Amino acid sequence: MPSVERKPEHLVRLIWPEGRSEQVTLGATGKSGGAGEIFSIDGKPGFVAKIYHATTTPAHLARYRRKIQWMIDHRPELPEVPVEYQDIVQLAWPEALILRQSRFAGFLMRKIAFDRTLELDYLLNRRQAAEEGFDADYGRLVTVAFNLASLINCLHAKRIAIVDLKPMNVKVYKAELYVSILDCDGFHIATDEFRSDAPQVTPEYLAPEFQDKAVAHPESQDGFALATIIFRLLNYGIHPFTGVAGDKRHYPPELAGRIKQALYPYGRIASKSVRKVPASVHEAFPDPLRELFDRAFASCGYSRPSAHEWVDALASYASKQSGSMSPCDKGHLRFSGKPCPTCMRDALIRGAEVRRRSFLARVKNAPARTLKYVRKTLRQTHSSPFQAALAQAQITLVQLAPAAPISTRNAIALEILWISGLLIAYWWAR
């Protein structure tokens, strides 16, 4: 293995929760975010270090240090995982402080095995998921949604909220279906003894009542983002506020604007202002889930379901023993008593493909059809009475002289003379 040159700034000291300190050497990974850079640690393959950028102000660093110290001291209780999955990292939670030259520089966290995981974003597109080795059937998707809701529920129980919850910040274990949330140092914490805000938001996952405003109720914001992610997971990536304008009033082009105006087209009571996109399969969702979606997206926060409610609602679908999900005739998993969403989607896509091929065939045949029409018009051999009437109407605007029985070549010869005459007349008259 080639030796890597270590700079002095790569030598840092870890401060573990029990007070033990340890000197380690960092190795660059090339991964960098808005707040800091990720480093590997020599001799600790199960951990990575997040070192805040050198441009971070001392005041910000001090705030980060207080928050990280509190997080190390108050690790939340996470959903239980089977013994054989103990190496799964559900939260990239701070494990130890990192000091460089006795000054706070970042924190240590457990490393998420990137080869065993994929971004939740990939699950929103079945083809991408398949390319990453994830067979995204409805049973597995519901399980992922259930695990995500469980994790968020545990955080909320400790009065910790994610706020900037979005698919890019969530990793999914491909085989085990557990999820892992990144960027924990950006969480909102509001306990009696400690408080830290989370200013980072993503408009596409931001609840309508917080668009253009500070997030006043972080748990409610998490509820909105969680519902959005679950909706997209189950509906082939379609965002709940993607739709087609239903009336003549202004329809915002960006998702944030539609969220702000609560233009949600997938409710059990159809919206008059906006229509669903044709490829949506939301009608195959079970009624309890549809009710939760309606409350999450159409209520403006008053009755938005909490993560706990999502856990309760999804638990039976995530359990094989419950029988809440059953195979359809083609073997796809579906919600029992509902049409199969996979078959629905296939039919919709196939219909779209048939229409696309038909359109392309029409475009391809257009020149030949046009020539045929012109030929019939010239020869007055239209078989359709409508076309015949239309063709006659084009030339009965004036009383035409009977067509001279001359060939096309003769006509071209005469027109050469006409064009010459017109050019001559132009030269004399100009």
Next chain:
Amino acid sequence: MSPVTATVVWAAALLIAWLWRPRRGATPSAWILLITFGALGAWALWFGLYAHPGEPASLAFWKPTILYWTLAAIVIVVPWLGAGYPAKVILGTYFAFSSREWRSINRGLAAVCIILGGVNLWAAHQASPKDWEGFKYGCNMILLVIVLFRLNFVWLPILADVCIYFYRRATAAYRHLSSWLA
């Protein structure tokens, strides 16, 4: 385009016209119009492309008048000689009228040409250069109208015929090629 190229293109077009000419007799009025425009065209070709500076300077004022009054003379004299109505040669492609109606149209055309020629002389000498240019521009709109008429009633159907011809040839070639390859 150089004068020689323009001449060659024009000559080639006229050669095609001669080779593809209808093999039936033209009316005397058509021949007279053809000969007159041949002469006007030869003048235009010579002084427009080869000897432009040699053209008399004062002729510039008279050129439109020469055209209109020549046309007027033909339109008046030819029916008097019993050689048909030139107006029918110009407009007969589009409209079907009786002889009496053609006579009236012929007279109207003659009157228009006489007036236009006279107005051109008056505008060239009495009106400002800008007004004279405006008058000539307006007269050229008559040519534009004729072009649009022929485009709609003659050139587009010819183009359709040509397209049909090439379409048939292409499909036949395609069939032949595919059967040959099979």
